[in-house]
Amino acid sequence: MKVAAINGYHCGFAPSPALGNASTFIRRRDFLLLELVAEDGTRGWGEVFSSPFAAAGFIRAKLAPLVLGQPARDMARLYGAMMTTLAYDRRGAAMMAVSAIDMALHDLAAREQNISVAQMLGGASRTRMLAYASGPFITEGSEPYGAYPAQIDALLRRNFRAIKPRAGVSPRQDGAMAGALRRQVGEDVALMVDINQGYTVGPALASIRAMEEADLLWVEEPLQPEDTGGYQTVAAAAHCAIAGGEALGSLAAYRDMLQARAFGVLQPDLTVCGGFTGLRRVAALADAYDVPAMPHVFGTAVNFHAAMQMATLLTARRGGGALPYPFIECDVTPNPLLTLCGPLELAADGTMGLPEGPGIGLELAPEQLAPWMTEHWHLSQS
Incomplete structure (x- = not known):
């Protein structure tokens, strides 16, 4: 099962009241939910919670060409290929981009086998x-x-x-x-x-x-x-x-x-x-x-x-x-x-x-994100 498309969904909301900790008050929570779509329509999901906008840029520019058209089961090979794209940013947004794709590849590969990631x-x-x-x-x-x-x-x-x-x-x-x-x-x-x-x-x-x-x-x-x-x-x-x-x-x-x-x-x-x-x-x-x-x-x-x-x-x-x-x-x-x-x-x-079901055990449709979505982008093989 090859990856045919990548969808990025930027979602967020404003907590009320703001969430306070010793460093700041969190007044906005933004996330990137990443969807890998296989040739047969099966979906695998990943997430970036810390630097969603920067990670999205890295996925679109660097990582998507490595993943599109590749078998989801090749997680280890694709992880190695993605890691070669990292330069100075080995502990920041670029690594978060790799993380989201790796999560989604595992979800997709397990769903292909109709078993859980575990x-x-x-x-x-x-x-x-x-x-x-x-x-x-x-x-x-x-x-x-x-x-x-x-x-x-x-x-x-x-x-x-x-x-x-x-x-x-x-x-x-x-x-x-x-x-x-x-x-x-x-x-x-x-x-x-x-x-x-x-x-x-x-x-x-x-x-x-x-x-x-x-x-x-x-x-x-x-x-x-x-x-x-x-x-x-x-x-x-x-x-x-x-x-x-x-x-x-x-x-x-x-x-x-x-x-x-x-x-x-x-x-x-x-x-x-x-x-x-x-x-x-x-x-x-x-x-x-x-x-x-x-x-x-x-x-x-x-x-x-x-x-x-x-x-x-x-x-x-x-x-x-x-x-x-x-x-x-x-x-x-x-x-x-x-x-x-x-x-x-x-x-x-x-x-x-432990959630039941294949992959990570989450049955999520993009339509469910609509109330909190601020941006959507789509990538596929040309």
Whole structure:
């Protein structure tokens, strides 16, 4: 089954209220959903969530000619060919473009065989995973954490047994927030926090010390993503795991951070590090360092379903929670592009099951994107 056409759908929306973290308030979320169409009309989907417009330009100019007319099953060969097009931009938008096409090729190739991506890549090691809530988020105003208690109660009612709020307002306020949440949820719910690259080393250490009594599973991205020395310092001093990796694109970047023992939990994102091919390489590297890996996912239904497929293949490791890693991250903000095919529902034990069906398990038609689409482009063989 050869790739006959490539469609790019630029979609986005304005969150209300804006989603606050330690670095910014997100007032607009834009994505590129990439559709590879086979000769028989079968579709495979990929996604770019971080730099959708730049990645789209790279796909149209550099990658499409390599993929059009080629068999979807040749994922490894096509990945190698795409990687030869990268020059200085080996950790940015060009790598995100490769990631989206690799994701879509895997989806398409598995659909050709009428099996899931997990089956195609060797078979799932698990069919259910603990889902963790990615939120609540900081709000604007005099009480940045003021909405957390009510939002946490709502998440508990949805059966979440692991919750990751945003932190990074100040070390003192972080400590008060984390302590209050631990008292609210009790001892049986896992808590982690995400600082979204908001601190330098000193404030990061002060914040982590202030939150220690909350018994956190991990503190995520307290520093800029490639501050290797800073992460070494923080990881050595912290009493909980330091998590990160979502913003790293190249295998070399992961090697450097793992050699430095900077992360206790590794979080590669399929849309950033090379799709299924890239993340499998990162996961193998993490295994060599005995570091648990799990997908970072904060985008649309495409990346979420792909991350579920990938997570079923990863090595199980105990991390201190009720169930072994990997967990699956769930964006709990109002995100219409995540719930295109229905809401995310958890079982009473806080787990989610692997989506059924071929490919990534997502049956998506372009018409469903219409309310949020801002641009569409089409490429085919001339």
